[in-house]
Amino acid sequence: MIETELLLLRPITGKDNKQVFSYRSDAETNKYQGFIPKTIEEIDEFIAKNPLEFNQPESWFQLVIIEKNSGEIVGDIGIHFIGDDGFQCELGCTLNRLHQGKGYALTAMKITIDHLFRNLNKHRITGSVDPKNTNSIKLIERLNFRKEAHFKESLFINQEWVDDIVYGILKSEWKP
Numbered sequence: 001m002i003e004t005e006l007l008l009l010r011p012i013t014g015k016d017n018k019q020v021f022s023y024r025s026d027a028e029t030n031k032y033q034g035f036i037p038k039t040i041e042e043i044d045e046f047i048a049k050n051p052l053e054f055n056q057p058e059s060w061f062q063l064v065i066i067e068k069n070s071g072e073i074v075g076d077i078g079i080h081f082i083g084d085d086g087f088q089c090e091l092g093c094t095l096n097r098l099h100q101g102k103g104y105a106l107t108a109m110k111i112t113i114d115h116l117f118r119n120l121n122k123h124r125i126t127g128s129v130d131p132k133n134t135n136s137i138k139l140i141e142r143l144n145f146r147k148e149a150h151f152k153e154s155l156f157i158n159q160e161w162v163d164d165i166v167y168g169i170l171k172s173e174w175k176p
């Protein structure tokens, strides 16, 4: 568990399904993401796939972001532990539309990145963003990730070919 004054991050559990479904099923908010569940069963499957342990090679691990004051789940962070050597990760973040614009994603991403670099000795962290996803680009640039590549129509998401911008940051570049 990782926490700040306002937020708590913990692994997703089966009991979170309704709250997570409420914002993950919002097709407008999630239009740049491949996963937009239509039924609660799809969220149940998504949660069931979460590994039992953090930091497993070639896994995606899902954390929920909880607003401490209300106890409400305001969003989630997905961490892709890339490869077998354990030195690189990819991050994704989704917030409930009602809780965007408050700095929650920035805070939650900062403490996650800090944990990955400082406590788990990761070497490089990346983020993959659709160039039309301006909120996500603002977030990743506020976190001081560098733009490393722009792939043209490299992903087929929601029935169309879309561009993909890859951002990266090294442990040596991270300033918490």
Ligand SMILES: CC(C)(COP(=O)(O)OP(=O)(O)OC[C@H]1O[C@@H](n2cnc3c(N)ncnc32)[C@H](O)[C@@H]1OP(=O)(O)O)[C@@H](O)C(=O)NCCC(=O)NCCS
Pocket (backbone or CB within 6 Å): 029, 030, 031, 032, 033, 091, 092, 093, 094, 095, 096, 099, 100, 101, 102, 103, 104, 105, 106, 107, 128, 133, 135, 136, 138, 139, 142
């Ligand atoms: C990407 C996403 C998580 C960003 O969320 P967000 O709330 O905009 O991001 P932040 O936490 O950085 O908040 C920044 C905004 O809060 C405002 N803010 C208010 N109080 C703040 C505070 N205390 N600290 C920092 N920012 C604050 C900022 O001014 C900024 O507003 P602006 O964008 O109008 O300039 C969100 O848009 C989202 O969930 N999108 C859908 C899912 C998605 O596409 N994810 C990306 C794919 S991985």
